[in-house]
Amino acid sequence: MTSPIVIGLSAVIVAADESSAYVLATRHGGDATGLPHGLFDPAGHRTFELGLRDWVQAQTGFEPGYVEQLYTFGDRGRELPRADLAEAPADARHISVGYLGLAPERPDTTGFDAIWRDWYDYFPWEDHRGGRPQMIDTTLAPLLMDWANAGGATAPRRVNRASAAFGLNGAPWLEERTLERYELLYECGVAPEAARDETVEDAPRLPASIVGAPMLSDHRRILATAIGRLRGKIKYRPVVFELAPERFTLFQLQQTVESILGGLLHKQNFRRALDKSGLVEATGQFETSTGGRPAEYYRYRRGEHALGGVIGVATPRK
Amino acid sequence: MTSPIVIGLSAVIVAADESSAYVLATRHGGDATGLPHGLFDPAGHRTFELGLRDWVQAQTGFEPGYVEQLYTFGDRGRELPRADLAEAPADARHISVGYLGLAPERPDTTGFDAIWRDWYDYFPWEDHRGGRPQMIDTTLAPLLMDWANAGGATAPRRVNRASAAFGLNGAPWLEERTLERYELLYECGVAPEAARDETVEDAPRLPASIVGAPMLSDHRRILATAIGRLRGKIKYRPVVFELAPERFTLFQLQQTVESILGGLLHKQNFRRALDKSGLVEATGQFETSTGGRPAEYYRYRRGEHALGGVIGVATPRK
DNA sequence: GACAATATGCTCAATCTGAGCATTAGTTGG
DNA sequence: CCAACTAATGCTCAGATTGAGCATATTGTC
Numbered sequence: 229m230t231s232p233i234v235i236g237l238s239a240v241i242v243a244a245d246e247s248s249a250y251v252l253a254t255r256h257g258g259d260a261t262g263l264p265h266g267l268f269d270p271a272g273h274r275t276f277e278l279g280l281r282d283w284v285q286a287q288t289g290f291e292p293g294y295v296e297q298l299y300t301f302g303d304r305g306r307e308l309p310r311a312d313l314a315e316a317p318a319d320a321r322h323i324s325v326g327y328l329g330l331a332p333e334r335p336d337t338t339g340f341d342a343i344w345r346d347w348y349d350y351f352p353w354e355d356h357r358g359g360r361p362q363m364i365d366t367t368l369a370p371l372l373m374d375w376a377n378a379g380g381a382t383a384p385r386r387v388n389r390a391s392a393a394f395g396l397n398g399a400p401w402l403e404e405r406t407l408e409r410y411e412l413l414y415e416c417g418v419a420p421e422a423a424r425d426e427t428v429e430d431a432p433r434l435p436a437s438i439v440g441a442p443m444l445s446d447h448r449r450i451l452a453t454a455i456g457r458l459r460g461k462i463k464y465r466p467v468v469f470e471l472a473p474e475r476f477t478l479f480q481l482q483q484t485v486e487s488i489l490g491g492l493l494h495k496q497n498f499r500r501a502l503d504k505s506g507l508v509e510a511t512g513q514f515e516t517s518t519g520g521r522p523a524e525y526y527r528y529r530r531g532e533h534a535l536g537g538v539i540g541v542a543t544p545r546k
Numbered sequence: 547m548t549s550p551i552v553i554g555l556s557a558v559i560v561a562a563d564e565s566s567a568y569v570l571a572t573r574h575g576g577d578a579t580g581l582p583h584g585l586f587d588p589a590g591h592r593t594f595e596l597g598l599r600d601w602v603q604a605q606t607g608f609e610p611g612y613v614e615q616l617y618t619f620g621d622r623g624r625e626l627p628r629a630d631l632a633e634a635p636a637d638a639r640h641i642s643v644g645y646l647g648l649a650p651e652r653p654d655t656t657g658f659d660a661i662w663r664d665w666y667d668y669f670p671w672e673d674h675r676g677g678r679p680q681m682i683d684t685t686l687a688p689l690l691m692d693w694a695n696a697g698g699a700t701a702p703r704r705v706n707r708a709s710a711a712f713g714l715n716g717a718p719w720l721e722e723r724t725l726e727r728y729e730l731l732y733e734c735g736v737a738p739e740a741a742r743d744e745t746v747e748d749a750p751r752l753p754a755s756i757v758g759a760p761m762l763s764d765h766r767r768i769l770a771t772a773i774g775r776l777r778g779k780i781k782y783r784p785v786v787f788e789l790a791p792e793r794f795t796l797f798q799l800q801q802t803v804e805s806i807l808g809g810l811l812h813k814q815n816f817r818r819a820l821d822k823s824g825l826v827e828a829t830g831q832f833e834t835s836t837g838g839r840p841a842e843y844y845r846y847r848r849g850e851h852a853l854g855g856v857i858g859v860a861t862p863r864k
Numbered sequence: 865g866a867c868a869a870t871a872t873g874c875t876c877a878a879t880c881t882g883a884g885c886a887t888t889a890g891t892t893g894g
Numbered sequence: 895c896c897a898a899c900t901a902a903t904g905c906t907c908a909g910a911t912t913g914a915g916c917a918t919a920t921t922g923t924c
Contacts, residue, residue, distance in 0.1 A: 232550065232551075232588070233550075233551045233552070233553060233586075233588050234551070235551060235641065268551075268620070270550070270551050270638075270639030271639070274621070274622050275620055275621045275622070276618070276620040297617065297618065299615065300594070300615065300618040300643055302586070302593055302594040302643075303592070303593045304592050304593070320588075321588030321589070323553065325618055325620075477871085478871085478872090479870085479871075494913070494914075495871090495872095496872080496873080496874090496914085496915085497912075497913070497914085499871095499872080499873095500912095501912095504911095518869095518870085518922095519868080519869045519870060519921080519922070520868080520869035520870025520871065520920075520921060520922080521869080521870050521871045521872075521919065521920035521921050522870085522871080522920070522921065523870075523871055523872090524871085524872090795902085796902085796903090797901085797902075812881095812882070812883075813902090813903095814883085814884085814903080814904085814905090815881075815882070815883080817902095817903080817904095818881095819881095822880095832890095836891095836900095836901085837890085837891065837892095837899085837900045837901060838889080838890060838891075838899080838900035838901025838902065839888065839889040839890045839891090839900075839901050839902045839903075840889075840890060840901085840902080841901075841902055841903090842902085842903095865924100866923105866924090867922100867923080867924080868921100868922085868923080868924100869920100869921085869922085869923100870919100870920085870921080870922105871918100871919075871920080871921095872917100872918080872919070872920095873916105873917075873918070873919085874915105874916085874917075874918090875914100875915090875916080875917095876913105876914090876915090876916105877912100877913095877914095878911100878912080878913085878914105879910100879911080879912070879913095880909105880910080880911070880912085881908100881909085881910070881911085882907105882908095882909085882910095883906105883907090883908095883909105884905105884906090884907090885904105885905085885906080885907105886903100886904075886905075886906095887902100887903080887904070887905090888901100888902080888903070888904085889900100889901090889902080889903095890899105890900085890901080890902095891898100891899080891900075891901100892897100892898085892899075892900100893896105893897090893898085893899100894895100894896085894897085894898100
């Protein structure tokens with residue numbers, strides 16, 4: 229006879245604007261944050277997605293539009309917090325299915341134990357909009373290298389992994405490798421969750437401004453997966469428009485993309501690419517100024533471009 | 547109290563050569579084929595991947611190298627075959643986690659109820675190496691359009707979906723949209739599995755040479771997911787080398803890629819791209835001829851190119 | 865009216881792509 | 895041994911794309 233299984237559904241609900249990208253986080257007990265989540269009900273939920281929508285709605289009041297599955301985590305040892313499993317049998321095995329959802333704005337969450345939080349609070353090393361964060365080279369890299377060198381036979385592999393992930397030793401920084409970076413920090417004990425899960429001993433204790441705010445259970449891992457996926461996808465599918473308001477100026481749109489990517493883009497080339505893609509159209513309305521020449525408002529041309537439309541978002545600036 | 551859950555693990559093990567791409571299929575009872583699969587054991591398996599490897603090994607004798615998770619299916623109604631669930635409670639909910647594995651050759655499966663099968667047996671419309679298969683326009687497209695037009699209010703959306711997926715009405719054929727194509731054929735009842743699952747009535751009965759060989763439970767859906775994923779990935783990650791032998795000529799490698807993509811590539815440009823990528827190196831050995839000028843054998847340069855290496859496989863031929 | 869602050873336009877060289885022609889090095893049949 | 899044939903490999907070229915930077919247009923402010 230198989231022993232019981234419980235399936236947790238977790239949602240990374242993302243919003244973004246000119247200033248940053250945000251996740252919908254829930255407060256659990258103290259000030260620990262987690263993702264909206266709950267158990268899949270095999271009797272009641274027809275699909276995972278419907279179950280997920282239920283939970284998000286119940287915990288945050290938000291009704292997700294676009295939703296996609298990210299990954300299913302099943303490793304023993306990185307599971308749901310005990311407290312959330314009151315109903316489940318004590319010997320149950322915990323599986324966790326992560327989802328990504330996009331929100332065109334940040335709706336009010338008053339009345340719910342939920343807040344919109346800057347996702348770079350959780351991953352400070354991921355924000356390169358103001359240049360490569362110093363902590364990478366001053367703090368993280370040395371710790372990673374210590375860990376790598378302690379790896380015995382696997383040391384060379386570890387050095388390679390760390391270099392490729394964090395852009396060390398001449399390797400380029402690739403924004404979509406968010407999960408790999410987080411996993412490395414977890415493995416080497418820098419992520420506070422590692423100490424909590426007792427997968428490492430005598431882990432260094434560093435401030436959240438460097439190692440990021442921890443999350444419940446494996447939620448930060450799911451968040452990292454979501455960021456990586458979104459960063460990859462935004463380059464070849466018109467997903468920004470799920471995050472942008474109805475009307476936007478081109479620069480607003482660019483900054484929204486930059487918030488997601490965590491890096492700056494060359495303005496004129498961003499426009500050129502967008503132009504060629506045919507994804508947006510001018511509205512004839514102009515922004516009533518904030519300083520300089522008024523920017524025209526554009527809107528997304530839904531449909532049409534069944535798939536042709538791609539924002540060649542590439543060209544980095546600076 | 548939650549009702550019981552069982553998790554099925556299914557593996558798409560892929561191999562490819564100059565002639566075609568293959569999947570490792572298992573025979574279950576009659577001549578129905580399925581993927582190697584089995585139930586996840588929450589007590590015994592530390593991770594999904596380990597459980598999966600156990601099952602594949604036990605059912606086919608093959609030990610997968612490269613493995614990656616594809617997707618977790620949880621819809622009620624498209625579940626595991628009853629027979630495989632003898633041990634599970636009658637009211638259990640069935641979840642299915644699909645994996646993709648790659649094999650550098652097709653090892654012998656004698657002694658096991660498993661065979662390597664051409665994946666285009668399952669998806670005849672996916673092979674465009676000899677030109678666009680006629681059945682798409684003569685048989686599938688009309689059926690899809692009938693179904694679309696019967697969609698009432700959703701008719702326009704259905705027409706769009708079908709057009710974008712199958713390259714109708716001027717839309718381009720995009721090889722990685724394999725899953726979408728299969729799902730459409732399932733929805734419109736052309737895939738025999740739909741009739742079996744009783745999701746449609748009076749479905750047309752067509753030969754397997756047109757609608758492809760059916761598979762157990764949702765295995766063909768998982769296979770479609772795998773093909774799509776692999777086709778996408780082969781363009782930006784050096785995965786072909788997981789499928790190629792130690793030594794290969796450039797044309798063999800190209801044909802292996804073509805087998806996966808289901809389309810032909812421009813030879814000289816394929817070489818140029820490969821050349822620039824720095825992924826391969828000449829061995830100095832030559833093929834002892836099959837007709838013309840002998841081709842040099844190359845080998846994959848593992849490692850090094852931490853991620854830079856990309857085969858700009860794009861340029862289609864013909 | 866000069867200046868600051870933006871948005872938007874335009875240019876240019878370097879590189880990349882898609883496509884095709886040309887040459888090389890074998891095999892095979894007289 | 896030569897001619898014909900088959901593949902592999904080499905090379906060229908125009909057009910498109912990309913990365914970068916300079917130039918101009920419109921506002922509000924002092």
